[in-house]
Amino acid sequence: xxxxxxxxxxxxxxxxxxxxxxxxxxxxxxxxxxxxKADNSPVTIADRETEQALRDAILQRYPQHGVRGEELGHIxxxxxxxxVLDPIDGTRSFITGKPLFTTLIGLVHRGEAVxxxxxxxxxxxxxxxxxxxxxxxxxxxxxxxxxAALADATLFTTGAVSATRPTWCSxxxxxxxxxxxxxxxxxxxxxxxxxxxxxxxxxxxxVAECGMEPHDFCAAIPVVRGAGGVIGDWAGxxxxxxxxxxxxAAASPALLTAAAGVLQR
Numbered sequence: 001x002x003x004x005x006x007x008x009x010x011x012x013x014x015x016x017x018x019x020x021x022x023x024x025x026x027x028x029x030x031x032x033x034x035x036x037k038a039d040n041s042p043v044t045i046a047d048r049e050t051e052q053a054l055r056d057a058i059l060q061r062y063p064q065h066g067v068r069g070e071e072l073g074h075i076x077x078x079x080x081x082x083x084v085l086d087p088i089d090g091t092r093s094f095i096t097g098k099p100l101f102t103t104l105i106g107l108v109h110r111g112e113a114v115x116x117x118x119x120x121x122x123x124x125x126x127x128x129x130x131x132x133x134x135x136x137x138x139x140x141x142x143x144x145x146x147x148a149a150l151a152d153a154t155l156f157t158t159g160a161v162s163a164t165r166p167t168w169c170s171x172x173x174x175x176x177x178x179x180x181x182x183x184x185x186x187x188x189x190x191x192x193x194x195x196x197x198x199x200x201x202x203x204x205x206x207v208a209e210c211g212m213e214p215h216d217f218c219a220a221i222p223v224v225r226g227a228g229g230v231i232g233d234w235a236g237x238x239x240x241x242x243x244x245x246x247x248x249a250a251a252s253p254a255l256l257t258a259a260a261g262v263l264q265r
Contacts, residue, residue, distance in 0.1 A: 006114065009081075010130045012061060013105055013117045019057050020087060020103040021121030023050045028122055029097045044095060047071050050087035050103065058083050070215045082108045084241060086215040090192035099123050102193040106218035108241045116219035118197045127197040127223045135200050135226030144229040144251035145202035150258040153205035153251075155184040156195035169210045173246070176234070176263045180208055183262050196220035199249055200227035206259055207249040208234070217247045224249050236260040 027046035051069045058067055059075070066079035070086045083105065088094050090101030099122035107115035118127040127142070129135040135142055147153055157177060169177065181187045184206065191198070193216065198204045200223050209216070217231075218241040224231040231249040232238055236256050239245060248263065250256035 006130055006133075009107060009115055010128060010133075013107065013115055014126070014128065016054055016057055016105050017103060017117050017119040017121075017126055019053050020050050020105075021119065021124075023053050024088070024094075024103065024121045028094065028099075044088070044091065046094065047088050047091060051085055054083075054085050054087065054105070068215065070213070080110060084108055084113075084215050084218040086193070086219070089216060090190075090194065093190070093192070100191055100194050102197070104193050104215065104219040106215075106221070106241070108218060111241065113218045113221035113239075113241050116222040118193055118200075118219060118223055120194060120197075125197065127200055129200070129222035129224070129226035131222060131226075133226055135223050137197070137201050142201045142227055144199060144224075144227050145205070147205040147251050147255055150183055150255060150262070151185060153184045153255060153259075154186045154188070154203075155180060155206040155208060156188050156191050156198065156204050157181070157208050158190055158192055158195075173210045176265070177208060177210070179265060180206075180259060180262050192216075193220060196224055196249060199229060199251065200224055202251075205251045205255060207247065208259065208263070209247045210234075211244065212247050213244050214241045217241075217245075220247075220249065230256045232256065232260075234260060234263045 048071050051071045066076035066082035068074045068084045086104040088101050089104045093101040103119045105117040114131040116129045127137050195207045229251050230253050234246040234248050
């Protein structure tokens, strides 16, 4: 993809984040009713209105592009460029008034994640990553921090331990996460996509998740890579933005390899 075209798309992605933020700030802590989806995960009117606003903006500007969203399905998903949207990643945080949710905006070009935005509209924090470009946080370049040993690492994972473990993980996967938790210095829970931004800014070293949909991780791929980190599945292999999978992100290749070894044991 031409650099000039990527620059234009990156600017547009920032405008999409502004569009999403305008809707979400209007709904945040407003007490709107919550529905349960078929998988028992929550959804609100804010999720749907935000995704619709993003879709409308994309298809007005780039009618030849495709869109894949969490709430409203797929449009032209075999297009050369496909936007992958999660209007509220962390709906449980949103409905309980915690400003830890994010809007995830990813762009896939011929199957490769080339552009990603992680946006927190309440605290006004925004990470933008694009292929071949340094990741920025609120317009300033950010980097992962060096971390030599797994035992010194800070890990983020959405799932918690014991009775509060996520139902989307199998017993074997829960056991693998427990081993990784035991092998790291500090673990933080329930930060969803926000964790990838914190990794990119050097406040965490690892993110490990199971059973993630493409809208949960495609935006994170360019953000993590552009900050000097690495991201793949639990075996350290590249992620497929067309398929559900496990995600492992790390501040360095060595740390990714060490964490993958624990998860695959």
